[in-house]
Amino acid sequence: MRTMKSSDNMIFLGNTAYNMLWDYITGGEPTLRRDLEEIADILYPKAMQFEISSNGLNVKKLEPIIKKYPDVKIRFSLEGFELTNNKIRGEKDGFNKKVNGLLHLKELGGTDLGFAITIQDDNVTELVELFKFASAQGFELATSTLHNGFQFHKSDNVPYDRLRVAKHIEGLIVEMLKTNNVKNWFRAYLNLGLIAKVLGHERLIKCTAATDFVFIDPWCDVFACNVRPDLKMGNLEKQTWGEILFGLKADRIRKEVWNCKQNCWMVGSAKTAMRHPRYAKIPNGGPLLWVLKNKIRVLLGAGINFEEYVDYSKVHHDDYVPKRDIFLTQNVKKRVQTKDEVHYDRFGEFFNS
Numbered sequence: 643m644r645t646m647k648s649s650d651n652m653i654f655l656g657n658t659a660y661n662m663l664w665d666y667i668t669g670g671e672p673t674l675r676r677d678l679e680e681i682a683d684i685l686y687p688k689a690m691q692f693e694i695s696s697n698g699l700n701v702k703k704l705e706p707i708i709k710k711y712p713d714v715k716i717r718f719s720l721e722g723f724e725l726t727n728n729k730i731r732g733e734k735d736g737f738n739k740k741v742n743g744l745l746h747l748k749e750l751g752g753t754d755l756g757f758a759i760t761i762q763d764d765n766v767t768e769l770v771e772l773f774k775f776a777s778a779q780g781f782e783l784a785t786s787t788l789h790n791g792f793q794f795h796k797s798d799n800v801p802y803d804r805l806r807v808a809k810h811i812e813g814l815i816v817e818m819l820k821t822n823n824v825k826n827w828f829r830a831y832l833n834l835g836l837i838a839k840v841l842g843h844e845r846l847i848k849c850t851a852a853t854d855f856v857f858i859d860p861w862c863d864v865f866a867c868n869v870r871p872d873l874k875m876g877n878l879e880k881q882t883w884g885e886i887l888f889g890l891k892a893d894r895i896r897k898e899v900w901n902c903k904q905n906c907w908m909v910g911s912a913k914t915a916m917r918h919p920r921y922a923k924i925p926n927g928g929p930l931l932w933v934l935k936n937k938i939r940v941l942l943g944a945g946i947n948f949e950e951y952v953d954y955s956k957v958h959h960d961d962y963v964p965k966r967d968i969f970l971t972q973n974v975k976k977r978v979q980t981k982d983e984v985h986y987d988r989f990g991e992f993f994n995s
């Protein structure tokens with residue numbers, strides 16, 4: 643992040659200039675950083691889209707950023723309506739704080755604001771209503787579903803009733819295709835990918851981690867993605883982008899990505915795979931055809947034949963469904979880790995399928 647030689651939205655590797663389409667700051671919680679505004683000042687000019695993902699509880703910290711850069715994409719994690727959100731996230735009055743916070747940022751001029759929901763057993767019935775609620779106020783609703791990965795410090799996430807969760811996502815897909823918003827139509831396809839993820843199927847499109855996107859952690863370590871800690875590509879304090887992205891190690895990691903059996907489908911890895919491999923501003927053929935076909939079907943009132951895309955007879959069987967850890971009752975406050983420590987050592991085997 644720091645060592646990029648850049649002008650506008652290009653990064654230069656040797657004499658070759660590359661476009662950065664999307665800079666995404668997530669966490670942990672970005673608003674806890676004292677230097678968030680400074681980070682925004684550096685990153686905003688470098689990318690065509692700059693996004694901050696936050697819990698939405700510290701809106702003050704985002705005010706100066708939205709005033710300076712009204713089109714910064716801001717997403718507040720929201721896991722349902724009041725009772726559901728506050729219970730899942732363990733937040734005192736979280737729902738109201740997020741809704742009011744986003745409305746406040748809208749008043750300040752924000753133009754790309756929305757909520758982000760992680761679809762799971764406990765909130766899936768609220769999905770369609772939450773989408774309507776967000777849309778009515780001019781907000782987006784980004785969707786993901788439970789994953790395991792080192793960024794989340796989780797290895798025990800599986801849906802308890804896969805079929806039920808997957809079937810509820812269908813409703814959101816139809817609702818998104820009914821709108822006049824092209825972005826929503828492609829989000830509908832992204833949600834089709836979430837059905838595959840929830841059922842434990844293969845990804846709709848192969849993952850392009852380490853080629854189309856990378857993950858940088860707070861210690862400048864660059865990983866192919868935010869899921870597998872073993873796919874570390876290098877470190878930006880010690881190496882240039884060129885050394886990290888090219889060379890034998892990068893080649894080996896890309897091969898690992900190609901053969902990766904984790905079927906994650908998160909916004910980073912789904913959105914990038916849905917774009918044209920060469921012309922990243924336009925969609926890939928598969929999602930485009932799906933959108934055209936099913937938008938027309940929905941317009942004509944024919945509905946979507948989900949069986950054409952999803953084999954509902956195949957639902958991944960979990961031999962053992964662990965009871966997910968609840969941290970609310972535990973004292974999990976940790977000391978701050980130093981740069982030289984091993985940061986992700988407690989992750990053993992886990993699987994996203």
Ligand SMILES: C[S@@+](CC[C@H](N)C(=O)[O-])C[C@H]1O[C@@H](n2cnc3c(N)ncnc32)[C@H](O)[C@@H]1O
Nearest residue numbers: 669670671695696697719758760787788789794
């Ligand atoms: C890691 S959070 C960071 C932003 C913020 N600190 C927050 O509390 O949401 C970014 C997004 O990841 C989602 N998320 C968190 N844990 C997840 C998991 N295990 N699987 C999938 N998504 C997860 C959150 O719901 C949120 O929408």
Ligand code: SF4
Nearest residue numbers: 849867869902904906
């Ligand atoms: S599919 Fe594999 S390489 Fe791609 S994001 Fe998931 S773990 Fe990373």
